Amino acid sequence: MSGLPLPHDTNSPYTHALPVVEDDDRPAPAPEEVETLHDAEWHRAREFAYEVASALPSHWLPLREALGGVLAEDVTAPIPVPHYASSAMDGYAVAGSQPWTVVFPEPVETDPRKMLTIPPKDLYRPVLNLEPGQATRIVTGGLVPAGARAVLRDEYAHLSEEGTVLTISADAPSAEDIPYGQNIRHTGEEVAAGDVILRGECLLNPAHIAFAAVSGHDMLPVRRRPRVTILLTGSEVVEDGIPEPGQVRDAFGPQLPTFVEMLGGSVDQLRRVEDTARAMLAALTEAPSGMASVLDARTEVVVTTGGTGHSDADHVRSALEELGAVFLLDGLAQRPGHPTFLAKLPEEGPFVVGLPGNPLAAMVSMFTVAEPLLARLHGDPAPTTLTVPAAEELPGQKVTALVPGYLTDGKVAPRDRVGANMLRGLAHADVLVVVPPEGVAAGADAEVVPLPWR
Known part of the structure; x- marks a missing residue:
């Protein structure tokens, strides 16, 4: 930081933006005591896991990333759709009654040498105005010139040999006239500016995203899925192949991230941790190469597997206790899954869902604790049976x-x-x-x- 002015340097242009920290010898307030719920009955545990959290604030996502998310609030159209009068057909925009004199776009330059330096799409000035008795070529979606009363589609257009005079062909439905407004998509025909185009709480599908795009939106407000870190324990676990006697195949790594996603979470990290107190403490506090630690990764929920008991071989509890975690829910009055717990790390740290090491016990406990917790963080109603x-x-x-x-x-x-x-x-x-x-x-x-x- 050498070269930067000190925070209290009054000559610094940045001083006004920095807080002045005064020495304060007053003791820090004692942490609020939380009564732990022990061996909670199944229904009470589900209610408690939902009540203990609050919905995360929504965030704005680019349209492609918003797909599949839940819209956080009503969205209105900033512009009318269509936002200009456009042609619904390839043909001719016409003003007044036939016959019509065809008006052609004019080149932007008369010097052919300069024309070579201009992009092809910019070589000609479009016809923006028509007087009665005039017509001009137009394509589907093209801007309808001011003064045009309708668009005569190609199939019913008849041009003179010189291509300068337009009339309605004899085989048209009406060779005498063309109805006013025919084949023109009028401004605001689909949506008026300020109309609600998407209602909050809807699950955004591809049609929603396309509609938001044509209405002028680049981003949408979406409920934020809680970020989840998964820490897998078990030194006897192998991740592929046939396990040897004394080893077990990893049942959590292949399915738990997807399971969490199904319940409304978004998995940021999946890490395997050795069965030692030091390794678990490091997993919660230290950043491995290329990854953020749990405590500074803005994770809202940590899910651990195994090591939730009270024996010397169970290290998850001791690591959390060393970090000052508060155990909110300690044990469930259910089978399987009794040793499951719900804790919270200090200073607005993440919730920690401690799952047993037995696979069925862990998966059913996800429905008891993780499902309602993730639902509340995502802003969803409490899960029902x-x-x-x-x-x-x-x-x-x-x-x-x-x-x-x-x-x-x-x-x-x-x-x-x-x-x-x-x-x-x-x-x-x-x-x-x-x-x-x-x-x-x-x-x-x-x-x-x-x-x-x-």
């Missing part, structure tokens, strides 16, 4: 159970192979069945969570 009659009795457990289920004849039945470490049941499921501790009788309504990929 459905009810479907149970095809058979669903026995209860000590806590709420989330069981992959399939739909048959309008009823829901549980899948098999649904242990916390198993994915077979979820891979072929239509819904997640929320089974309360008291169970669900056959034929009674069962609460189900829709799966975003079904």
Whole structure:
């Protein structure tokens, strides 16, 4: 910074823009105490994860990037559409009654040598005005000259041998006259300036983007998808091939980013972290080459997998505690997924969703904590469930159970192979069945969570 004036240099032209920092010996205010929700019941956990966050401010995106986003507010047209009177046909713009004398565009230069230096599209001055009894050539979309009353399409145009006099051909629908305004797209015919062209809350599709473009927009206000960093733990995990005994294939890396996107997030980083306290702390605080750290990357949510327990082998909690994180939701009264937690790093840092290492437990816990959290940050309503009659009795457990289920004849039945470490049941499921501790009788309504990929 050598060469720059000091902040309090009164001769500096920048002094007025810099805050004056006074010494303050007053103690910093104590952080607000937050009561942690322990072993939360499933419904309460979903509500809490939604309530604890606030919707992110919207942002403006270029049209191409806005595609697929949710429009944050109504959008109006800054100009009429069309914004000028244009021809709907190739033909002749005509003024007054026939016969018409054809008026041709004039060259911008009479010196042929200078004409060679002018781009072809600029060689001639367009005809901007017509007097009664005149006509001029026009193409589809071309500017209709002032004074023109209609456009005579090519099929019904008859030119004299010299090409200077125009009349309506004998085989035209009416060889006597052409209706006023025929084949002219009038200014504001589709949209008037100030009209609402897109309503807020709509999911922007290609037609919306095209309509916004022709209405004069380059960018649109879109709800911001929360940025998500994913930290995967597990030294025994291999990312490809057949795992050796003692190793497991990575179940999270291939699917979790897409899963997060389906729930409304936008994944900024996906990183694998060694199973050590130092590695987890580094992943949260240090920037690897070419990437920003979690704390300074403006990430709103961090999702971790594994290491959420309290043993010496679980390091996620200790790293968060060292950083001063507040645990908002610690443990769920559900199976699978009990060790799931929701924390928040200090100084407006990101939320941290700690998922268990077992794949089914982690994925169902995404619906309990991550789905409502991401919905709130994105400005969406709280996610809802459905009810479907149970095809058979669903026995209860000590806590709420989330069981992959399939739909048959309008009823829901549980899948098999649904242990916390198993994915077979979820891979072929239509819904997640929320089974309360008291169970669900056959034929009674069962609460189900829709799966975003079904």
